[in-house]
Amino acid sequence: MNSDEETLAALQRGDEQVFVELVQQHQALMLRVASRYVRNRTVAEEVVQETWLGVLNGLATFEGRASLKTWIFRILTNRAITRAQREGRAVPFSSLGDDGDDEPAVDPDRFRPESDRWAGGWKSFPHPLPEDRLLERETLAMIAAAIAELPARQHTVIVMRDVEGWSAEEVCASLAISEANQRVLLHRARSKVRSCLESYLDPSPALT
Amino acid sequence: MSTDRALTCQELTEALTDYLEGVMAPEERARFDAHLALCEGCVHYVTQMRQTVEAVHRLRVSDVEATAPDDLLAAFRAWRRGGPIPEA
Numbered sequence: 001m002n003s004d005e006e007t008l009a010a011l012q013r014g015d016e017q018v019f020v021e022l023v024q025q026h027q028a029l030m031l032r033v034a035s036r037y038v039r040n041r042t043v044a045e046e047v048v049q050e051t052w053l054g055v056l057n058g059l060a061t062f063e064g065r066a067s068l069k070t071w072i073f074r075i076l077t078n079r080a081i082t083r084a085q086r087e088g089r090a091v092p093f094s095s096l097g098d099d100g101d102d103e104p105a106v107d108p109d110r111f112r113p114e115s116d117r118w119a120g121g122w123k124s125f126p127h128p129l130p131e132d133r134l135l136e137r138e139t140l141a142m143i144a145a146a147i148a149e150l151p152a153r154q155h156t157v158i159v160m161r162d163v164e165g166w167s168a169e170e171v172c173a174s175l176a177i178s179e180a181n182q183r184v185l186l187h188r189a190r191s192k193v194r195s196c197l198e199s200y201l202d203p204s205p206a207l208t
Numbered sequence: 209m210s211t212d213r214a215l216t217c218q219e220l221t222e223a224l225t226d227y228l229e230g231v232m233a234p235e236e237r238a239r240f241d242a243h244l245a246l247c248e249g250c251v252h253y254v255t256q257m258r259q260t261v262e263a264v265h266r267l268r269v270s271d272v273e274a275t276a277p278d279d280l281l282a283a284f285r286a287w288r289r290g291g292p293i294p295e296a
Contacts, residue, residue: 014288016281023280052280056287105221106253120216125249129259135266143263162264168229179231187225194260 004068011059023052026069029164030076036152037080039087047083051076066173069166073174105191129201139201146196150189157182158189215243220250224257 010018030051034044054075062071112121133139147158156175160166166174172182215223220243226232227240244251 014284016284016288019284020281049280053283056283059287104218105224106218108218111216111218120218122217122249126252126256128252128255131259134259134263139263140266144267147264147267158264162261163267165265183225183229183231186229187222190225190257190260190264191221193264194257197260197263198256 004064007068008059008062008064022068026072029159030073032159033073033076033156034080036156037077037084043083043087044080047076047080050079054079067170070170070173074176077175103188105187106195126198127202129197133201134197139197142200143193143197146193147189150192154185154189154192157185158193161186162190215239217243217247217250217253220244220247221253224254228257228261 007018007022011022027048030048031041031044034047034051035041038044038047051072055072058071058075062068066074110123112118112123147155147163150158157171160171160174161168168179168182168186171177172179175182177185220240223232223236223240227237232240244254
């Protein structure tokens with residue numbers, strides 16, 4: 001993909017191809033993010049649509065202080081929140097949902113108890129996951145399902161970071177959250193997906 | 209977390225994201241590395257987490273199909289002509 005500057009210049013020239021590419025590049029994730037705020041798929045699609053119109057309206061005045069995609073997602077989350085509020089539903093991202101931020105990364109039963117000389121040590125060691133099975137279609141489907149079940153904020157952050165490959169800074173800027181907050185959400189999300197993967201691919205340690 | 213004793217395995221699992229994100233203070237990082245040097249279980253745990261991140265990266269967001277941008281194209285053309293964009 002082009003740099004932001006090239007993309008912007010092309011859009012301002014009226015290059016339709018570049019606009020279509022930009023839409024295709026971000027549409028799926030935008031729908032996902034919007035879906036986390038509003039009631040249903042149709043409304044989420046409308047929010048995404050409104051966002052693109054907002055982008056077109058703002059192009060002339062876009063200053064390039066944020067990256068293009070960060071700016072687009074800020075518009076998206078603002079629209080989604082406005083829409084959700086109109087529906088009487090929600091709330092800014094920072095207070096969205098029940099993330100259970102004190103949930104442990106690993107089931108405490110996997111560790112030796114306080115009374116033990118090696119308190120907090122593994123009862124039985126984890127094993128590396130079998131690489132060949134990680135590549136199987138069923139495994140990927142299981143991962144997708146595990147991600148789908150995450151609370152809203154954890155879901156959004158792991159999709160942006162680990163599916164889309166965004167930087168921490170981009171995620172923070174797009175969702176207006178702090179670096180520390182972003183990290184906690186990522187930590188909970190990755191820990192849960194790891195736990196699902198482990199019990200799916202290597203159920204033995206959890207049984208001891 | 210006190211800094212004068214070794215990290216437990218359980219504490220390591222909670223600190224792992226800070227470690228992978230490179231935001232740990234040097235002394236914390238040293239404690240983390242010292243634990244890893246002695247604990248095969250935690251080395252495997254870190255491996256599992258790296259494998260998890262790599263596996264997640266193989267997913268495509270296009271599990272959610274993109275909608276056809278027909279009306280967006282119309283909006284883009286209107287914008288290009290300098291006409292009004294139907295603002296929602």
